Amino acid sequence: MITRVLTPDDDALLAEERECLSRLQLALARADADAADQDALAQSVRRLDELFLLVVVGEFNSGKSTFINALIGQRVLEEGATPTTRRVHVLVHGPAVAQVSSTASVDTIAAPVEMLREIHIVDTPGTNAIFREHEAITSDFVPRADFVLFVTSADRPFTETERGFLEVIREWGKKIVLVVNKVDILETAADLDSVLAFVRQSASALLGVEPAVFPVSARLALRSKLSGEPAPGAESFGALEQFIATTLDERERLRLKLLNPIGVGLRLTDRHLAAARAELALLQDDVLAIDDIERQLALYREDMGREFRHRLSSVDNILHEFERRGVAFFDDTLRLARVFDLLNKTRLKAEFERDVIQDMPALVERQVLDIVDWMVASDLRQWQGVMTRIESRRLAHADRLTGTVDSRFEYDRARLLDTVGRAAERTLQGYDHARESDAMAESVRMAVAGTALAEVGALGLGAAVTALATTTFADVTGILAAGALAVIGLFVIPVRRSQAKTTMRARIEAMRRQLVESLTAQFDREVARSVSRIQDAVLPYTRFVRAERQRLDEVQSELAAIGNQLGGLQRRIDQRTDC
16 A cells, blocks of 8 residues: 555665564564564554554543544544443545444444545554453554554543553554643643643653644534534644644655554564573573583592592402412412322312402402492482582572563473473482492492303302402412322422412403403493483483573574664664655
8 A cells, every 4th residue: 555655765665674574573483472472563564555554542531532533523433431442443434434344353444534545543442441451452453553642631631551551652663642632621721731731741751752742622623523613622623633634644654654563573673682682691590500510420420430440449459469369379389398289179279269369259349339339329419419400490590581571481491490300309219229239239240240250140249259269260370280290290390380470460460450340341331321310311401401592592693683674774764854
């Protein structure tokens, strides 16, 4: 409908505006804007192709319906002292007065009025009525307005509720003209001047600019138009009609029509940009919490490794002592004086177990079980630390987004924090120290048994270590071959003793290395498993935070760019002298 007055420059501005608003629609969807905001923008964009929309708002009983009837010169709308307008009425041009369409809250009424060929007039339910849904209907319709006539009553001008509603209109960037109705009830000119001064001063303080203010008596103006005779007090209505006719000419209507979606877009851009920044600020604390958990886990690995090496040294000392006794055993056993004892394999083995092995397996097992208990306790403390960190975030988020746009972000974040916190809580509540220790000890035993003999697998860690030690002795030099020493003779024993000691040292060192490597490998697996369990528990939250940060960064950047472009369009339209 506006294309008939577009210049080539206007056409370029309109095309750029449509493109920018389309980008904003996509950005609002990504920002999880509520349906009402997305619909408000979509409505304002669609109205670029419709007639100019002049919307009349005000408190109930301010005389809005009578004012519109006076403006069009016909009694089309119902009038009364009670809240008669319960739906939005859109007046359009038609051959006769008739209701031409109806939706959930909007009735379209045709009337044979010439001005309606160029302008659609909207009558809205009054604000501050007993029917609160009426005010909601009016508020929802304001973003669609190209121009707002705000009607207040001379007997109660600029009430507190009117101030609040004007703030809403101002936030949408609407052009506003104030109409002070029912001035005929004022007794003196001084009373009228006082009311007008109060309205102008209050409106200027609220809107930041001084709007046009027109005193009228809609009742007298309508009576005059219907009777065809001038009525005292009706002449002031003509000044408002003249203002509308001259101010809202074709070019001005075009300018306001172009500015309307931009004003809506700027308001929504600012609103959701502030929401994105608030969410990012809150999310930053979550990012720091996740980074803190990662640092905790890295330090946990490092501290556990350092402490494990310290604790493992006690096992290493036991094995070094075992090696010392083994070497001493050969010094004492492989002597000429004991040549006949060497032929008794059973006795030799028993002496080795008594003098060399002694309680070494039990000592090793005790040290290993101490390490296991320490690892289980450390794992529990780490879970407690993570749970405390998550719980602090769950408690901290509750009131951080007060006053901002509700969104999926806040809901999902709270839900994930609750889920992770509950998972950690269940882990701690079900943490059975004895069971965890037994399970870890079994894993260590099987790791050690795997380096010894399969048949000792079910006998315990001490049995596995005993098997390793005994096997080391049995395989050391072949001295248990009964006939060997008898053939070798006296001159060979010193040489065999030296060989036995060297081989014994090598075999015990291999056994020690084997045992330490088995314990270390199992320790690394247990620490990795512990860290992995914690990481898996917080993974949904971690993934959400990182994905949301990326999304919000992109939304913030896009909204900021759109806001800058809309602001530039607004300035260019305002600065056009021919528009």
